[in-house]
Amino acid sequence: MSIPLGVDLGNNNSVIAVARNRGIDIVVNEVSNRSTPSIVGFGVKNRSIGETGKNQQNSNLKNTVENLKRILALDPASPDYDVEKRYFTSPLVVKDGQVASQVRFLGKQDEFTSTQLVAMYLSKIKETTAKETKGKITDICLAVPVWYTEQQRRAAADACRIAGLNPVRIVNEVTAAAVGYGVFKTDLPVEEPKKVAFVDIGHSTYTVSIVSIKKGELKVLGSASDKHFGGRDFDRAITEHFADEFKSKYKIDIRENLKAYSRISAAAEKLKKVLSANTSAPFNVESVMNDVDVSSSMSREELEELVEPLLQRVHVPVEQALAAAGLTAEEIDTVEIIGGCTRVPSLKERLSKVFGKPLSTTLNQDEAIAKGAAFICAMHSPTLRVRPFKFEDCNPYSVTYYWQKDAEETDHLEVFPKGGLYPATKMITLYRTKDFEVEARYTNPTELPEGTSPFIAKWKFTGVEVPAGEDSAVCKLKIRNDPSGFFTVESAYVVEEKEVEELVENPDAKEGDEPEYQKVKKLVKKNDLEISVEGYALSSKVLNEFVEKETAMIMEDKLVADTEDRKNALEEYIYELRGKLEDQYKDFASPEEKEKLTAMLAKTEDWLYDDGYDSTKGKYVAKYEELASIGNLIRGRYLAKEQERKDSLMSKQEAKKTAELAEKLAADRVARENGTEEPKVDAEGDIDMTEELD
Structure with a gap:
């Protein structure tokens, strides 16, 4: 049975949710995070996707691709193409009429279309979910921005198919969150629908959807978006501010150094999050470039001043969405906010002012979309029974x-x-x-x-x-x-x-009349x-080509991972066996065996850190088995002696218990002969020491 999968494809991080009989669960990744970086990195041997890609990003900037959601099926003729170039560290090119990224992979230059890149990321999502749930993953409901055109939605579906997933539904992000709200909120009206505004401000997009909702039913009345309003725009404003400051203060220009700019940008994102909870925060980055350490600080007021041009646009999507829905702000009953950027205090204040009412945070701001998508996927499952819920988008x-x-x-x-x-x-x-x-x-x-x-x-x-x-x-x-x-x-x-x-x-016809x-x-x-x-x-031919290429890359990645595991296992075995030869195993190996095995361990260690540092999986396995052929003999003797000792200890314990029981029974017999109050011996042979009290 396939486990229904819901994915919130975020521009910075993505969230995975699955539907099971007991409800909707968030899937944690290999490092137990509830969200996974939306990033694909390319190396000399393999790809690094998600957490591993993020960890290697600073040392592999030109071969690391982010902002996948923004470039999916992006038309090169669009002005957005030039906008996105500012946020990319890998070169963007045009391939087969759509945007692609140019990277160095497996020792040669290659180009991957945006659809292939998203498919690579979804393959990782699929693998993570399968490992965590120990189940079969086939069906997916993928949440995408409301402003996606037919071309972009088709590309999203194709990316799912390349990753070996069946896209049962491509759903708008805010609509997915609204579905989750409608399904799990227990106090919704039954007759007259409630008017709810859902505001989603994420890493790159600001979207407002006006929804009419009642128990078991939802209709999207109108939506509007600002495609260039999100967390990354705040981060860039902070980064540019410090770029100017450090140029005059430290005489370094981080705009000329890709790695330096990237590190300041990462620090700017952390600063923004700190300022959401604090009024001021320090800003320190060591050895940014030319061995220069930089330090500064920023207050919340300074940040608000930097992003004032963005804040002045807050009202626009709200007014457009209300106009599309044919409603006024006064007719909205509730304003629900989701998305990481809605944690910025000044942004929440402006939103509340635009709607003229307080904001609500009923939904989990980071996970609401993924959970709603998982429920929608479950609606299409032939095996899971879900609560009936009808919804329509616009x-x-x-x-x-x-x-x-x-x-x-x-x-x-x-x-x-x-x-x-x-x-x-x-x-x-x-x-x-x-x-x-x-x-x-x-x-x-x-x-x-x-x-x-x-x-x-x-x-x-x-x-x-x-x-x-x-x-x-x-x-x-x-x-x-x-x-x-x-x-x-x-x-x-x-x-x-x-x-x-x-x-x-003929209502007047009588029984027996001919029709x-x-x-x-x-x-x-x-x-x-x-x-x-x-x-x-994509045509069947191109789709199959992409599927075959992705499958081959998955197998190559798996081989590299398995090879690294075998290499680590060999290294661990060398140190473990060497230590035990001088400790646990010292009495179970002859001097000749010790001498031979010690020499083999030293020789294998030298090989591992020299010629064998970049060897094959088969050679690591062979070296391991060569050492284990002698090591296991010694280990077997040790384990046999340990078992013998345990058996002997058990025998002594049983003999002691038998002697104690015999002694108790003898005492019982003497007590009866002397006419004293007899102790009570239970069925297990233990004496009952309870006394009857008058």
């Missing part, structure tokens, strides 16, 4: 379908309007004389993020046959905006008009049309 952009004019008066139709709820299904009827094509595009390109193509997908329909005596074939298209937000054509078929007999309902039928003309399905699609999803 489209951030309107979508229109286009076709060539034939018998129709128009050549397009806005099928899914902006703000419309999904999942949703619509039917389109077209009159065709031959095979045809339909294309979906965003209706208003000006509403899209700058640089985004309005194209969504194109479908080709074949198999159109005009019925005899008719001018054209009546083609029915079933168009769907599915639960993941994808725009698809679910089915297409030709209908024809046929005369059929239909029962006439009456009338002939009516109805449209009935004649044949299905074949559908081929051209869209943003």
Whole structure:
């Protein structure tokens, strides 16, 4: 049985949750952290993903990739491409029309697309979850930003498939958190829905969603985002401030040194967190560059002054979301905040002022999205029973379908309007004389993020046959905006008009009367049309190539990890056996054996730190077994003697217990003969010393 997996794909850290019979659990990683760095590093032998990638980041900056969520399917023509370059330490390039990262891996230069990079990270997530839960991980619900377009959502689904996961749903982050709120909050109204504003300010994005919610049901009324407002923008403001200060104070320019800038940026993030709980904090970093130690300090007021341009934009997404929902701030019942950046005091103060009411923290700010996603994944599980909960999201952009004019008066139709709820299904009827094509595009390109193509997908329909005596074939298209937000054509078929007999309902008919039928003309399905699609999803060929490449890299990483484990095991065995030869094993090895084994240990140790430092798994295993062939003989003698000693000790204890019991029984017999009060001996042979009191 597959364990439902929910993942909050964060820009800085990601959170993993799983649904089980007892509820929703957060999965801890290999170092017991409840969140995992969203980072992929490339080395000479293997990849370092998550915690290991973070640990090696400073020494491997040019081959380490962060901000995965921001570059996923990012159009190189977008202004965001230039923005993201500021946050990347590895070079960004264009490959196959999308953003990729250029790194040095396995001793050669390579390029990986953003979809491949996210897939690598999800593979690590899958492995971590499988180890922690000891279960099979197949299905995933992945939470993504609300501003993701069709292209980005398709890339997210493809990344899941490359990682060997089945994306049962791609869900908006804030919607996932709202679902978790609706499922586990016990005091929701049953009739009149409650209006709740969910505010999520994370590492790179600020999103507001207005939700109508009642017991067992949720509707997203409107959403809005600021794509360039988040924790990393605060960190950059602090870093730039200290870059200027250190240039004048210490005569060093950290902007010229990638490692120095990265270290100051990491320290700036820690400073921001300290200032959320304190009014001032010191700032010290040793040997930043040119062996210069730097020190300074910052107060909360200074930080607020630095980020004032950001704080002045706090009201914008709130007003846009309220306008999309058709509500005012006064009509909002509760404001729930999530995301790490909402811990900044000045930000909370501005938000409270914009809404005109206090903020609520019912949800766990870091884990709410992942838990909601895990519940949504469980809803799709055939084996888990979950509490019934219906939820609908809303489209951030309107979508229109286009076709060539034939018998129709128009050549397009806005099928899914902006703000419309999904999942949703619509039917389109077209009159065709031959095979045809339909294309979906965003209706208003000006509403899209700058640089985004309005194209969504194109479908080709074949198999159109005009019925005899008719001018054209009546083609029915079933168009769907599915639960993941994808725009698809679910089915297409030709209908024809046929005369059929239909029962006439007669309420005055008596028992025994003959039923009456009338002939009516109805449209009935004649044949299905074949559908081929051209869209943003990867073709089967490319997908399979990426899957094979990812599988090969996973196996290579595993081999490197296993080799390192065998190397460590050999090193540990050398020190352990050498120590025991002079202690526990000294009486169980002959002088010849000691001499031979000591020489072998020294020789193996010299090899391990010289030629064998970078050897193969097989050689480490062979060296270990060579030592163990003699070491285990000595160990066997030691264990045999220990067992003999234990058996002897047990025999002595049993003999002593038998003698004590015999002595007690003898005392009992003497007491009876002398007529004194007899001690009571229980079934186990122990004397009962309780006395009866008058």
